[in-house]
Amino acid sequence: MDNIAGTKSSLSWAVNLSVIFLVVLWLIPTVGLLVSSFRDRDQISASGWWLSPFAVEQNFQAKIPAGEVRQDGEFFVIEGNIFSGGEGEVIRFGGARSNPTVAAAGETAELTRDRSLTVQANGDFVYRSPAEIKRDPSVYYSTATPPDFSLDNYQTILFSNNMDIAFINTLTVTIPATIIPILIAAFAAYALAWMDFAGRGLLIAMVVGLLVVPLQLALVPLLQFHNSIGIGQSFLGIWMAHTGFGLPLAIYLLRNYMVGLPRDIIESAKVDGATDFQVFTKIVLPLSFPALASFAIFQFLWTWNDLLVAKVFLPSNAESWVMTVKIADDLLGSRGGDWGILASAAFISIAVPLIVFFTMQRYLVRGLLAGSVK
């Protein structure tokens, strides 16, 4: 179809370029986060992540030893090198914390009380004062530091911020909440697809209707119910809640798939004397694997990424925080300005879903196509 009439090569160029543009637009935010998560926290605020391969201009402070003062006419002068023997290149400098980069290297900065300061690019400085210098004066200077990539942020967040506990908690919530609804739904879907009974159509319609019931409705009554039967806010409660909330989609997806299985196989099995239970476990279940996988991925992503249900059905103490709650309620509040920590925390929380996504995309797509009400 590439060379049919009406396909112009100029248009094909435009198509390629616009797709590249869209892909880049869609990727940039995530790439920015990934790059930032490896950068030193001071460098993150010193230059944008898009400049991260280049040296960063960072501000430093140095003390000039007042002991080395000598008198030069009516001035007191201190001379020396701010790198004190080390290597470096001063870009700008200043003598006050409020304005640390007032002058460029080689210039002379006029400071308060008629003092002046000159710093050369190689770090040599001359500090002049009309009055006696008693305390060590401070010099502020900016210098280019090479890019600093490391796993420090990940280390900090994992081992001193309890993100590891949150990770385990997320895993704990996710695994049962993914497996149990599949099993319950598979039986129900089989009944709705291959068994004849009065009210079947009504039940299917109900499942379709329940697909869109807002979760918000369930929160208050169910929490009350959990409290009244003694489960309260606990892992058991959240597993049950996720199971209930995931069922409509599970039943709907699986039923749609099972209905499409060839009738002959099932009927000939029944003629041969298989019971419904045997037909289900030995024929329908293995054949439905793609649909089971689709739903498993959906439910996994949904429970892993969920914030609402975890906030309501899990206790609000730090030991039970899942990663989304930890990031939203703890890190964004207490460490709102620590971008390195935030970036690495976000990346830890999205790493597993991304792996699942890229390895099992096929099933996810298939599930999406079957799952949207046609």
Place this chain on the structure above:
Amino acid sequence: MSPLLQGIITVIVGVGGCVGYFFLSNLILDKVIFPPRADNPGRNINRANLVRPWLFLFPAMAALGLYLVYPVVGSFYRSLYNRSGDEFIGFGNYTTMFADNGFQIAFFNNMLWVLVVPAAATFFGLLVAQLTDRLKWGNIAKSLIFMPMAISFVGASLIWKFVYANNADIGLINAIRDFFGASEPLDVLQVRFWNNFFLMFILVWIQTGFAMVILSAALRGIPEETIEAAIIDGANPFQVFFKIKVPQIMGTIVVVWTTITILVLKVFDIVYTMTGGNFGTDILPSYMMSYMFRDDGRATAVAFVIMIVVLPVMIWNIRQARAEMR
């Protein structure tokens, strides 16, 4: 006991319990209650088959009933009571809520979200689906645009917090403004009214992949002859797209649109993590969360309003499903 161990035990108990229930209940039905022996085996088998569907359905129906049907009634009932739940106040929660300025802002914003997000996500999804349709590297491009679907709303919010950061050395938006000569960084999340659109774009970013996948499959499903015929008749690519392709996938477009609309009415995470509902960005789900644990009467009333907004879509979905089954 560590929660993870507890989780593994729950999986084993849950799976074992389910399998055990189904196996044993079928066994009891066939062997004990209606054994295909005695004086009337045929009638017994038929009776067993009459009961069996309900054995298969019971756990799912019980869970659905308890976790989704009961809450609709339970929430409505609770919303008629006061904050502490001991005094019946009729529609008192609703009247005070409708008079509350915060609720009005949240409702207005939510309607804005409902108008903008599904439209934008469907538009971008359709655009990408069409552009990548004949592209050699189309699958890679689609996979990358689809990727945000896997990211949590919280993670996505963090990603975009970087983009929107109020600092030209961190935030891309402010860096671009800086490049074009703006002197002061601007906190886009505090710009009244427009901040809503910056939050909406995060959801558009996530949902475009979903729209793209479904619409791309729909585009593939269009009969090739219709397109060929149009090209032979001299239609240009734009005419082929708007006059031949779009009308044929209109049904799918509607489905995508409504699915995203429903989602928009439920997502509270983005507003909660980005602004906490401040600066005039509250929407109904986040407004509800701000009353959750404080005033259950008000919280359930908000939830019920969301339910009522969703109701038309729900009815439409059911009608579609029933029509399809016939």
